[in-house]
Amino acid sequence: MVVKVLLAILTAPWVLLWSGLRMITTTIGLPGRFQAMNAGTLFCPDGHANPVMGRWTCSCGANYIGHAFAPCPICRMPAGWVRCECCSLAIRSPWKTS
Numbered sequence: 571m572v573v574k575v576l577l578a579i580l581t582a583p584w585v586l587l588w589s590g591l592r593m594i595t596t597t598i599g600l601p602g603r604f605q606a607m608n609a610g611t612l613f614c615p616d617g618h619a620n621p622v623m624g625r626w627t628c629s630c631g632a633n634y635i636g637h638a639f640a641p642c643p644i645c646r647m648p649a650g651w652v653r654c655e656c657c658s659l660a661i662r663s664p665w666k667t668s
Contacts, residue, residue, distance in 0.1 A: 614654035639663045
């Protein structure tokens with residue numbers, strides 16, 4: 571019992587520090603993510619512009635028209651990434667955090 575209490579006392583500051591740092595880094599990245607979520611185009615790592623509105627194919631096989639990262643009308647799962655139309659590199663969803 572004493573060991574568990576001592577362990578909780580010793581780990582609590584580190585957990586609080588880790589949580590605080592995670593909150594700060596997330597807050598710093600929010601303006602860029604917010605801008606990307608509301609953009610009409612997203613850019614691949616090579617800099618090619620790709621529209622986010624259009625016809626998309628979900629991993630479940632359904633085709634739908636709308637935002638690239640909107641939930642699929644069939645399986646309700648949003649896309650985690652889309653392929654660049656020019657070079658086929660992956661463009662990560664701005665809503666995906668990890």
